[in-house]
Amino acid sequence: MRRALRDNGLSIGFGLLFLAALVGQAFAGRAAFNERQLADSGRQLTLLEYVTSSDFAVDVAENWQSEYLQFLLFVLATVWLVQRGSNESKLVENAGTESDEQQKVGKHAEPDSPEWARTGGWRTAVFSTSLGVVMGVLFALSWLAQSIAGRSAFNAERLAQFQDPLTWFGYVGSADFWNRTLQNWQSEFLAMVSIVVLSIYLRQRGSPESKPVGAPHDATQESG
Template sequence: MSGSRQGGQEHGSFWRDNSLTLAFGTAFLLVLLGQALAGHADFNAQLTDDGLQRISLGEYMTSSDFAVDVTENWQSEFLQFFLFIFGTVWLVQRGSPESKELHKIGSESDHEQRMGDHAGKDSPRWAGTKDWRQLVYSRSLGLVMGGLFVLSWLAQSITGVAAYDEQQLRQLQDPIGWGAYLASPDFWNRTLQNWQSELLAVAAMVILSVYLRQRGSPESKPVGTAHTSTGVEG
């Protein structure tokens, strides 16, 4: 979640140069599989208690019950980054490497952002334009994160009402429509329990990074840097 960092031009192997993405991407798939296995066992235990037939792992992974559990976490993560990306344009925290320097509050000048006439030969093509392309590209990260949040939240609502109605039918109760589900306690309980945890995590990271250090991490200031130093990265 730190600001931009300019590295050297040295290139190593594909695996080393992309190790952060590859490691977290692999971990994501392994944890997703673990969630599927655990959720499948739990779901079948519920079916047994209700006197219903158990289902296969494949059937569970294509079910609304699995999908809603996955998407409700995805939307909260994308919300976290969407809010953090846009929030850090105008909001600062003195002493945190997660904040920009105090005097740089705002969208900054074209010179500072290397836009328009100040774009370099290695700048992205749209950064050097002076029309709608520059406007869009200069906010593209936040817009994409916001779009992914909206899409995953929509997916959560659709899979959530399907899972909720399935449970209603198992209990011989009437299903409800999508609109009614959006106003239901089940939907907002699933949503808000994730939002509050993400906001707490961001707030904790921002303030703890003022006083604590992690040697070698770009999410931390250098170990010997003063607590009041802001926007300094290791």
């Protein structure tokens, strides 16, 4: 058990942080929602009612889609785009999809390489793009969830004000939807730029997200 916890500490640690933050968001979000309901003479919601409401769903989904978009773009962009000196970039001369030998596929696979990396053909082609594809699907699903939950929450407000509800296409083209979307996207893009540039000049000893403390600023793709 101790070894399993050690070997999977990163995923377990962040998984627990995710659950703790999600629970905290549920309690804080319900409190904020009920405060607005009280001011508007609306009905207070129980915790279960709130976490199954469109208001909670849209707040969660809009953050998830921006995070998956961040990783999708980073996974795809770093195939071709490089940043000399950044630990988040591969070597400048390796820009592109790289050779089979570099990627250890087909006849260049090692004994412990994944089976689909060794077999060649469509299996290797699928496996070679599986990370980007899955990230893209997760982004699309969470973006769709945001649009559906967001429309429901937005229309609830419109109906309370005796306004006609919007169709899904009408909501996706609305200012409310794009305000929710872009305010998350811009923060993700800023974070990506920050880690790429700051990792050129700053260090964190022992972190694979940083170069070794003594590595020169122009060293690229080194882990410390």
